[in-house]
Amino acid sequence: MRIPILKLHNYLLISIQTEIDDQTAIKFQEDLLAKIHKTGATGVVIDLTSVDIIDSFIAKVLGDVVSMSDLMGARVVLTGIQPAVAMTLIDLGIHLQNVPTALDLEQGLVKLHQELGG
Amino acid sequence: MRIPILKLHNYLLISIQTEIDDQTAIKFQEDLLAKIHKTGATGVVIDLTSVDIIDSFIAKVLGDVVSMSDLMGARVVLTGIQPAVAMTLIDLGIHLQNVPTALDLEQGLVKLHQELGG
Numbered sequence: 001m002r003i004p005i006l007k008l009h010n011y012l013l014i015s016i017q018t019e020i021d022d023q024t025a026i027k028f029q030e031d032l033l034a035k036i037h038k039t040g041a042t043g044v045v046i047d048l049t050s051v052d053i054i055d056s057f058i059a060k061v062l063g064d065v066v067s068m069s070d071l072m073g074a075r076v077v078l079t080g081i082q083p084a085v086a087m088t089l090i091d092l093g094i095h096l097q098n099v100p101t102a103l104d105l106e107q108g109l110v111k112l113h114q115e116l117g118g
Numbered sequence: 119m120r121i122p123i124l125k126l127h128n129y130l131l132i133s134i135q136t137e138i139d140d141q142t143a144i145k146f147q148e149d150l151l152a153k154i155h156k157t158g159a160t161g162v163v164i165d166l167t168s169v170d171i172i173d174s175f176i177a178k179v180l181g182d183v184v185s186m187s188d189l190m191g192a193r194v195v196l197t198g199i200q201p202a203v204a205m206t207l208i209d210l211g212i213h214l215q216n217v218p219t220a221l222d223l224e225q226g227l228v229k230l231h232q233e234l235g236g
Contacts, residue, residue: 001119004135006165008223013131017122047124105126 003028005035011043011112012036012074013105017050025061032065036074043116044069045108049080054088063094075115077101079108121146123153129161129230130154130192131223135168143179150183154192161234162187163226167198172206181212193233195219197226 001024006013012035020028035041046062054062066076079102081089089096100115102108119142124131130153138146153159164180172180184194197220199207207214218233220226 002136004122004133004168006124006131006133006223008131008227013124013126015122015124018120105124109126 002031005031007035007039007041010041011045011109012039012041013045013047015047015050015105019051020058022057025058029061029065029068033068033072036069036072041074043112044074044076045079045105045112046076047079047105047108048082048085049104051080051085052082053084056088056092059088059092059094063089063096066096066099075100075112077108077112077115079104120149123149125153125157125159128159129163129227130157130159131163131165133165133168133223137169138176140175143176147179147183147186151186151190154187154190159192161230162192162194163197163223163230164194165197165223165226166200166203167222169198169203170200171202174206174210177203177206177210177212181207181214184214184217193218193230195226195230195233197222 003014003016003020003024012032014032032044069076077100078096081101100111102111121132121134121138121142130150132150150162187194195218196214199219218229220229
């Protein structure tokens with residue numbers, strides 16, 4: 001399977017709503033970076049509201065994809081991080097310190113707008 | 119797999135970017151109707167830009183889901199219908215005559231806004 005990436009104006013929106021396996025995560029990373037390159041998106045919202053739990057591999061991919069997007073010039077906002085997901089990320093040393101977070105997709109877009117000074 | 123449904127204000131956004139099998143289509147129908155019920159969404163944009171071809175079953179499910187959403191009070195806009203998909207729909211007698219269509223997600227949201235008199 002492939003995680004759909006929606007383009008809305010200058011932003012890319014992703015909602016992860018199923019448990020994802022390692023291959024899907026890697027594919028998602030590639031797809032997102034390719035789409036940032038292709039569309040010239042300046043912001044990305046990754047919504048994790050429906051993700052109850054993540055394993056170390058997925059957590060690492062997620063941390064990496066945020067850093068990689070940043071390098072490419074697209075600001076990432078993570079939204080809807082659940083308690084167990086937050087615990088896994090910190091346990092694994094993935095602090096995502098400069099990554100803005102928000103409650104849901106709407107709030108994430110508002111945050112992105114603020115971050116980008118729009 | 120499950121097709122993610124994104125909620126943005128009063129609208130639900132869906133982008134179908136992979137070939138979907140019958141089971142996924144049925145699951146999508148159920149998920150979308152449940153989400154309309156749960157969120158009270160007034161509009162739905164289904165983006166088919168990445169769908170190159172559909173079979174008769176998926177076409178029927180798509181036609182049905184538009185009618186069902188309409189019954190539930192949510193207006194559906196279809197966006198990015200490719201030539202082969204348009205041909206399949208018409209060949210199967212699925213005319214979707216009262217369904218607004220648009221080029222892409224952005225245009226779809228604009229159309230929805232007009233349709234709903236916003």
